Amino acid sequence: MDFLHALITAPVSLLVLFILSKLIGNKQMANLNLFDYINGITIGSIAAEMATNGFDSFFECLIALIIYAAVVILLSYLSQKSIALRRFFTGKTIVLYDKGKIYKKNLMTAKIDMNEFLSMLRNKGYFCLEDIETAYLEQNGQLSVLVKSNKSPVTPFDMKIRVNRTRPEVVVISDGKVFEKNLKSTGNNTDWLNRQLKIKGQKQKDIFLAVCDGDNNLKIYEISDKRDTNDPFE
Structure with missing residues (x-):
């Protein structure tokens, strides 16, 4: 009976949890603030109890x-x-550092010591406080950093260089299957795709992944069935 109960209730609880999570929103899967974190734990706990307890409960x-x-x-x-x-419910943004000043009381409010604050900055790629204009702790616990203007990377706008607009790559073939709607969204059709495949000497059925980039180039990625046991960081 215990096995039968689990066989019935576990899928039901999972389905209910999925539906309710969709209604609550994808925020549960993104960066969580304190309120979202508590919600996720509580709902998951109730769903687990629903799946493991008897039919009465x-x-x-x-x-x-x-x-x-x-x-x-x-x-x-x-x-x-x-x-x-x-x-x-979600808290508010806390200023931890601004214009050369470290806000000690705000660090205490955020429950962060100085070493942890510096570690968070290093994880963001900032190893010198002098390079930073302002640092905030967001509601979700993530650190947001505004770098000083004279320390920020040079952009094409700063250099007055005109560049082409970047567009995301669109998947047009996956596992040998053509995604015609995606192909159409790039402004191309199957005739164009077949010409590109012929130029590259590739067959559609043999392609694991092919994408069309912002410059209307077809890129084909190969797949290997071999297992790579090399550890590049050892």
Whole structure:
């Protein structure tokens, strides 16, 4: 009976959890703030209990899960309408460093010591405080850094150089299958694709991945069935 119970309740709890997560939003899968983190743990805990406990508590857990998700959606809606509620549930941005000054009390509020702050800066690629104009701790715990103007990388705009607009690569073939809608979105058709494949000496059915870049070039990536056991960092 325990096996039968798990066989029935586990897929149901997973389905309910998936549906409710979709209703709450993909924010659960992105950078989490404290409120999102608590929501994720609680909903997951209820779903696990629903899958592992007996049939008697299954529907109780199901109702609790639905009610909790409804409350989360309601609070999320109210937070969008009220700045005070949004700051209460998700917190607010904290200034840790600005114009050569380190805000000690703000570090204490963020529960971050000086060594941890410097480590977070190094992880962002900044090894010298003098290069930084401002550093903020965001609601999700991530550090945002504004570098000084004279220390920021030179851009084509700074050099008054005109460059072509960059566009994302579009997948046109995957596992030997042509994605015609993607191909059409690049302004091309199957005739163009067949010509490109002929030029490159490739067959559609043998291609694992082919993309069309922003300059309308077809790029083909090979796949290897061999296992590479070399460790380049050993």
